[in-house]
Amino acid sequence: MSMVCQRCQEAKATVHITDTLPEKREQHFCEDCAEKEGIISKQPHTTNEILQQFIKQKTGMEQGEGVACPKCGMTFREFQLKGQLGCPNDYAAFEELLMPLIERAHEGGTQHLGKVPLTADGVTKKIAGLVRLRRELQDAIDAENYEVAADVRDKIQNLEDS
Amino acid sequence: MNLDDLARSTGEWLRGVGAMSDVVVSSRIRLARNLADFPFLSTATGTERTEIYRSVTDAITSTGGHEGSLLVDVAGADDIDREILVERHLISRQHLSAEGSRGVAIAPDETSALMINEEDHLRIQALGSGLELESLWRVVTDLDDALGERLAFAFDRKLGFLTACPTNVGTGIRVSVMLHLPALKITKEIERVARAARDMRLAVRGMLGEGTDVTGDLYQISNQTTLGKSEPDIIEPFCKVIIPKIVEYERTAREALVKHNAMQLDDSIWRAYGTLANARRIGSEETQTLLSPIRMGIHLNRFDLLDIPALNELFLHTQPAHLQKLHGRLLDDNDRDEVRADRLRSRLAC
Ligand SMILES: [Zn+2]
Ligand SMILES: [Zn+2]
Numbered sequence: 001m002s003m004v005c006q007r008c009q010e011a012k013a014t015v016h017i018t019d020t021l022p023e024k025r026e027q028h029f030c031e032d033c034a035e036k037e038g039i040i041s042k043q044p045h046t047t048n049e050i051l052q053q054f055i056k057q058k059t060g061m062e063q064g065e066g067v068a069c070p071k072c073g074m075t076f077r078e079f080q081l082k083g084q085l086g087c088p089n090d091y092a093a094f095e096e097l098l099m100p101l102i103e104r105a106h107e108g109g110t111q112h113l114g115k116v117p118l119t120a121d122g123v124t125k126k127i128a129g130l131v132r133l134r135r136e137l138q139d140a141i142d143a144e145n146y147e148v149a150a151d152v153r154d155k156i157q158n159l160e161d162s
Numbered sequence: 163m164n165l166d167d168l169a170r171s172t173g174e175w176l177r178g179v180g181a182m183s184d185v186v187v188s189s190r191i192r193l194a195r196n197l198a199d200f201p202f203l204s205t206a207t208g209t210e211r212t213e214i215y216r217s218v219t220d221a222i223t224s225t226g227g228h229e230g231s232l233l234v235d236v237a238g239a240d241d242i243d244r245e246i247l248v249e250r251h252l253i254s255r256q257h258l259s260a261e262g263s264r265g266v267a268i269a270p271d272e273t274s275a276l277m278i279n280e281e282d283h284l285r286i287q288a289l290g291s292g293l294e295l296e297s298l299w300r301v302v303t304d305l306d307d308a309l310g311e312r313l314a315f316a317f318d319r320k321l322g323f324l325t326a327c328p329t330n331v332g333t334g335i336r337v338s339v340m341l342h343l344p345a346l347k348i349t350k351e352i353e354r355v356a357r358a359a360r361d362m363r364l365a366v367r368g369m370l371g372e373g374t375d376v377t378g379d380l381y382q383i384s385n386q387t388t389l390g391k392s393e394p395d396i397i398e399p400f401c402k403v404i405i406p407k408i409v410e411y412e413r414t415a416r417e418a419l420v421k422h423n424a425m426q427l428d429d430s431i432w433r434a435y436g437t438l439a440n441a442r443r444i445g446s447e448e449t450q451t452l453l454s455p456i457r458m459g460i461h462l463n464r465f466d467l468l469d470i471p472a473l474n475e476l477f478l479h480t481q482p483a484h485l486q487k488l489h490g491r492l493l494d495d496n497d498r499d500e501v502r503a504d505r506l507r508s509r510l511a512c
Contacts, residue, residue: 072205082204085202085204085326086201086205087205088196088202088316091324101328102328102331106331106390107363109332109389109390111320112333113332113390113392114335114393115306115322115392117310117314124317128319
């Protein structure tokens with residue numbers, strides 16, 4: 001039995017919903033319409049959509065597609081097809097091509113502000129601490145909370161001197 | 163503990179307790195981690211996968227407090243056992259169908275599950291009933307610290323924890339909350355809520371049954387941004403703003419149903435009960451669809467033949483793999499529907 005989507009009346013209905021309240025009622029949508037109705041989110045994995053969008057909008061990137069990671073051999077083109085990187089070194093190997101994608105996927109975020117591994121070296125921990133404190137300082141200044149700002153500034157000073 | 167014992171129980175996240183548990187079924191936090199000295203799984207050889215599996219499982223078993231945990235070799239497990247793990251949300255469908263060495267280490271009460279060789283080398287997950295994100299964060303960050311002492315994770319000063327997919331890079335955190343939103347579905351406000359959540363860069367998904375149908379009015383909301391914010395800054399809006407707001411909408415919609423459509427509401431609850439308690443054959447999706455008004459009915463004190471833990475047990479035990487495991491043998495579709503109906507009748511008959 002093949003059913004037509006009740007919303008667009010065109011595509012084949014693949015999402016079927018049975019309501020029991022307020023009365024028993026069946027609804028049939030195609031995937032696109034089901035998503036527009038807020039019933040499903042199509043991509044179990046947002047990666048590919050972001051990737052596809054990115055690839056569509058970024059023409060003239062072809063020259064970079066052949067770049068390969070010297071460690072695992074993966075090319076940027078392969079990454080675009082799979083949505084998965086080949087090894088941790090790919091972030092460095094494809095930096096120029098990846099950063100715009102990363103920025104888009106993370107609401108403009110480009111600097112890690114979270115946990116640092118316990119085993120990280122002292123320099124890494126220090127840098128992470130400074131990044132976080134500078135962010136706190138900016139937040140305090142934005143909020144015109146000068147007492148807190150002065151406090152944070154002292155902490156930054158101490159960390160820089162350490 | 164083994165998988166047979168596991169299948170008979172319902173697990174911590176289905177206890178029906180915790181903050182806002184009338185709407186929030188469960189919460190989950192996961193962290194994605196990879197070993198610095200190995201390629202990601204997309205290019206790892208079979209031997210490398212096995213080495214990764216061995217390194218991570220060694221690290222897990224050497225951390226304290228791991229007594230009583232269950233380590234399941236997913237690659238070697240039979241189909242039903244793998245499906246059981248998916249139905250309990252301990253592993254993902256992707257992990258089930260992946261290739262090569264892989265597994266999951268499950269805490270005795272199912273409060274945590276460490277997936278090895280899924281999309282990343284390691285995914286540390288904590289699960290709980292109701293809205294309990296702060297305590298789940300403590301569980302995952304402690305596990306992360308303990309394992310991080312024994313394993314060198316791929317980490318970069320600028321990009322944080324390096325993950326197989328750049329959409330998880332940075333904190334590698336995924337916070338997700340499963341919500342039961344039957345009243346918003348009835349009043350059709352669900353679309354508006356879903357749109358608002360998506361505008362906030364959150365992912366909204368219906369919980370899918372065996373097919374593509376959304377079953378049981380269950381929705382999952384999760385973050386997508388993992389870089390440029392600290393973990394607490396990602397978690398806090400969930401507990402303080404987003405989820406409480408949606409819970410408030412759902413509660414208001416339920417109150418309106420009680421006030422203006424009480425007869426229809428009761429009719430649907432008791433018709434659902436009538437079918438579940440009397441059917442001779444019933445499918446898994448129909449079961450989940452019918453358990454939804456009953457779940458709401460229990461919370462609105464309009465149905466008292468079951469409590470939430472008992473309902474959750476039915477919810478889990480009527481799913482295909484659990485049903486077959488508890489029945490003790492493999493069943494074809496038709497037999498399954500009969501066994502499911504028998505199980506429901508024996509639990510629900512007055
Ligand atoms: Zn359509
Ligand atoms: Zn590489």
